[in-house]
Amino acid sequence: MxxxxxxxxxxxxxxxxxxxxxxxxxxxxxxxxxxxxxxxxxxxxxxxxxxxxxxxxxxxxxxxxxxxxxxxxATGVHTTRLHLDVHTSAQVDQLFQEWADHGAVIAEPPTLRPWGMYEMRLHDPDGHVLRVSAPPAVTNS
Structure with a gap:
């Protein structure tokens, strides 16, 4: 084992x-x-x-x-990028709405990125970039 x-x-x-x-x-x-x-x-x-x-x-x-x-x-200048994965693009949209409703300033609303992920970005009070992404929704053509 x-x-x-x-x-x-x-x-x-x-x-x-x-x-x-x-x-x-x-x-x-x-x-x-x-x-x-x-x-x-x-x-x-x-x-x-x-x-x-x-x-x-x-x-x-x-x-x-x-x-x-x-x-x-801590004192001084510091920023970090944090990537939060979620399962579906609908969850990205739900978090976007929830966080915007609570006053979070969204730097970039949810959109399909060139690399194929559905993603939004926001900044916390210290300038850290939070990226939230999921695979795009599957559409039936």
Whole structure:
């Protein structure tokens, strides 16, 4: 019997300027939940209902469906590109509508890209580019 693969998932770590603002964006605009939140200043995990002080440095894990992202407050310029795969183009459209309804600014609405994927792009408060894509819908001709 062979061993299971050692690496089975990827949780990107995005560096952010204001962890509290980023948590609010992912929670209220994109519908992610907070898995855990570490306070550097207090050297402990904060409880779910315990708000952090404004500007308090730390790290947190946010997740939605099967995706997880680690957010770490850091100073300086930093951007990352994150690719979120979804199963269908209808799901891309549903996320576009949900996120736009919650006030997220969509940089590029869903469209069929030259490389064959149906994709939209948005930016979080720190300029990270989030790409959401799926194979295009199959049409019967």
């Amino acid at each position: 062979s061993e299971p693969e050692a690496i089975f998932d990827c949780r990107p770590n995005l560096l952010v300027n204001d962890l509290r603002a980023s948590l609010e964006f992912y929670r209220s605009r994109l519908g992610f939940h907070v898995g855990w939140h570490w306070s550097d200043r207090q050297s402990r995990f904060l409880q779910a209902d315990e708000p952090a002080e404004p500007g308090e440095p730390g790290t947190a894990l946010v997740g939605r469906d099967q995706a997880q992202i680690i957010l770490t407050q």
